[in-house]
Amino acid sequence: MTAHDRPDTLSALLAARASTNAVALFDRERAVSYPDLLDESARLAAALRAMGVQRGDRxxxxxxxxxxxxxxxxxxxxxxAIGLAVNTRFRSAELADILLRSGARVLVTWPGFDRTDFAGVLAGCPPASLAALECVVAYDEGEAAALPGLPERIAVRRYAGLLEQPPLAGDDAAPDAGCAIFTTSGTTKAPKFVLHDQRTLVAHAFDVVHGFGIDAQSTMLLAPPLCGVFGVSNALAMIAAGRPFAMMPAWDAAAAARAIDAHGATHMNATDDAIAQLLAQNDRTPAFPTLRFVGFAAFNPALGDIVEQADARGLRVLGLYGISEIQALFARNRDGDPLQLRRNGGGFTVSPLAQVRARDPETGRVLAHGEDGELEFLAPSSRMVCYFGNPEATREAILEDGWYRSGDLGHTCADGRFVFRARMGDSLRLGGFLVSPQEIEECVQQAPGILDCQVVGATLDGAPRPVAFVRLQAGAALDEAAVVAHVGARLARFKVPARVFAVEAFPVTEGSNGTKIQKTRLREMAQALLGG
Structure with missing residues (x-):
C-alpha cells in the first residue's frame, strides 16, 4: 500500500483490514478476526448512537x-466521538478528576475483573464528579458483578446487550476529528488531556510499520496497557500492517512468555521491568528465539544494565522514545548499534517528515549537535491536536511554527539521531552547564553497596548542588564519604553530590505503564535535609 492509498481514518483502516478474514489479535486464547472486530465495533457504535453519543462527545x-x-x-x-483512555491504575480521586474535567457521557468498565476493583474505585467517586456521566457500560465474562453506589440517574447497560444492536451502517469518522485522549502522568499537577485526531494516529501507525520492520511474517506480543499511548501505538501499528498481536488483560510474565512461544512473536516493546521478568521465565540462550525486535522504555533505575542482561541471553534490545504528545514509538535506535547507543532513549525518528532540535531554554539558541538542551520536535504525522480544554498549556507547548516543546533534556547527533537524557524539570544546572542526573546516578550506582540511585538538585549556601538518594544492597551500610570520593574520582567537581542519603524506597506515582519516581518529592526532601 503506497502513502497515497493509505486510509486516513480509523474506520477506513479497520474496514480495509476486514476485507480478509485474517486474525487481528489474540485475546488470551481467543482469536479475533478483522471482520469480527469491525462487526463488534459497528454494533457498539449503533448502541452508543442510540444513547445520544455524538461527534466530539467523550x-x-x-x-x-x-x-x-x-x-x-x-x-x-x-x-x-473521542475515546478517553483511562488509566487502569487510577484510584477514586484520580478517576473522579478525569471524569469531571473530561465531561465523559459514557464509561465502559469491567466491574467483575479480579485484578482491579473497578466497581469499588468508581463507588468512591463523589457524586458531583459524575455530573456529566449518563451511562456505565459493564463488560463481563459471565461472572456476577454489581456497580453499587452509582446515582440512580446513571443507567447501567451490559456490554453483551449492546452487541445485540444491528451494526451501524453509516460512518462519521473524519481525518481531523479528535478521536483519542491520553492523560499525562500528572506527578506534580492534575494530568493534562492529550488530544489526537484520526489522521495522525493512522499516519503514525504506518510510519511505525516501516520504522520497526513489521512485515508479512511479523507477530507481536502486546505488553503495554491500551490505556496509554504506548499500548495504543503498538496495537495500531500491527493493524496498519494487517498482522496479529497477542495480549492479556493484565501483565503476567509467565503468560507472556508462553504467548511469545505459542505465536512465534517477532516484535515486542515493553518496559525494562517487563523484559527483566521475561528473561527470568527460562534459562535458554537465546531466551526467545523468535523475537527479532525488542524495544524498551526505562522505568526502573535498578535495571540500568538491562541491555547487557538481554545481550547475555541472546536478546538484542534497544532504547525507544515516545511521549503522549507526539505518540509512543516516535523514535528508535538501530539493531546494529553498539550496546552503549542501544541503551539510550531516543534514536532515529520513524517518520521521514519529523525533525528534532535542541534549544537552550535560557537564551533560546538552537544548539549544535552534542549540546544538551530542551528537545523540540516538528512532527506533522504524529503530533497532538492540543491539550483538550487547556488552551494556555497548548500555547506554551506548541510554537507558532508548529514545533512542539517536549520539556525533555537531550541533544541531537551528527548522524541524524537524538539522545534523550532526562526531563527538563529533573535536569540540573551545575557549574554553568545543564547536567543530566542520570550521569551522576550511574556513577553513584557503581560504588560498593549501592543498589540504585536518584539524583536531584537543591540549594546549599546559595548555590545549586546535586544530592543523591540511594537504596542499598542487602546487608550493606551507607559509607557516605566513600560514595562521594568514588564520584569525585570520576566526574567533574561540580557533579559530585553534596550529600548522599539512604532511603528504603523512592517516592513514586502510578503511570499507565508502571511506576514513575517523583523527583519533585525528592527535591523537597533534599532541600529539607540540607536545612531549607
Whole structure:
C-alpha cells in the first residue's frame, strides 16, 4: 500500500483490514478476526448512537487489555466521538478528576475483573464528579458483578446487550476529528488531556510499520496497557500492517512468555521491568528465539544494565522514545548499534517528515549537535491536536511554527539521531552547564553497596548542588564519604553530590505503564535535609 492509498481514518483502516478474514489479535486464547472486530465495533457504535453519543462527545474506556477495548475505541471513531483512555491504575480521586474535567457521557468498565476493583474505585467517586456521566457500560465474562453506589440517574447497560444492536451502517469518522485522549502522568499537577485526531494516529501507525520492520511474517506480543499511548501505538501499528498481536488483560510474565512461544512473536516493546521478568521465565540462550525486535522504555533505575542482561541471553534490545504528545514509538535506535547507543532513549525518528532540535531554554539558541538542551520536535504525522480544554498549556507547548516543546533534556547527533537524557524539570544546572542526573546516578550506582540511585538538585549556601538518594544492597551500610570520593574520582567537581542519603524506597506515582519516581518529592526532601 503506497502513502497515497493509505486510509486516513480509523474506520477506513479497520474496514480495509476486514476485507480478509485474517486474525487481528489474540485475546488470551481467543482469536479475533478483522471482520469480527469491525462487526463488534459497528454494533457498539449503533448502541452508543442510540444513547445520544455524538461527534466530539467523550466516552471513557476504563478496561484492561481486551478485544473490547479496541472495539470501543473504533466505535467512538466511527461516530466521530473521542475515546478517553483511562488509566487502569487510577484510584477514586484520580478517576473522579478525569471524569469531571473530561465531561465523559459514557464509561465502559469491567466491574467483575479480579485484578482491579473497578466497581469499588468508581463507588468512591463523589457524586458531583459524575455530573456529566449518563451511562456505565459493564463488560463481563459471565461472572456476577454489581456497580453499587452509582446515582440512580446513571443507567447501567451490559456490554453483551449492546452487541445485540444491528451494526451501524453509516460512518462519521473524519481525518481531523479528535478521536483519542491520553492523560499525562500528572506527578506534580492534575494530568493534562492529550488530544489526537484520526489522521495522525493512522499516519503514525504506518510510519511505525516501516520504522520497526513489521512485515508479512511479523507477530507481536502486546505488553503495554491500551490505556496509554504506548499500548495504543503498538496495537495500531500491527493493524496498519494487517498482522496479529497477542495480549492479556493484565501483565503476567509467565503468560507472556508462553504467548511469545505459542505465536512465534517477532516484535515486542515493553518496559525494562517487563523484559527483566521475561528473561527470568527460562534459562535458554537465546531466551526467545523468535523475537527479532525488542524495544524498551526505562522505568526502573535498578535495571540500568538491562541491555547487557538481554545481550547475555541472546536478546538484542534497544532504547525507544515516545511521549503522549507526539505518540509512543516516535523514535528508535538501530539493531546494529553498539550496546552503549542501544541503551539510550531516543534514536532515529520513524517518520521521514519529523525533525528534532535542541534549544537552550535560557537564551533560546538552537544548539549544535552534542549540546544538551530542551528537545523540540516538528512532527506533522504524529503530533497532538492540543491539550483538550487547556488552551494556555497548548500555547506554551506548541510554537507558532508548529514545533512542539517536549520539556525533555537531550541533544541531537551528527548522524541524524537524538539522545534523550532526562526531563527538563529533573535536569540540573551545575557549574554553568545543564547536567543530566542520570550521569551522576550511574556513577553513584557503581560504588560498593549501592543498589540504585536518584539524583536531584537543591540549594546549599546559595548555590545549586546535586544530592543523591540511594537504596542499598542487602546487608550493606551507607559509607557516605566513600560514595562521594568514588564520584569525585570520576566526574567533574561540580557533579559530585553534596550529600548522599539512604532511603528504603523512592517516592513514586502510578503511570499507565508502571511506576514513575517523583523527583519533585525528592527535591523537597533534599532541600529539607540540607536545612531549607
Amino acid at each position: 466516552v471513557a474506556i476504563w478496561l484492561p487489555n481486551l478485544a473490547a477495548w479496541l472495539a470501543c475505541f473504533f466505535a467512538c471513531a466511527r461516530l466521530g
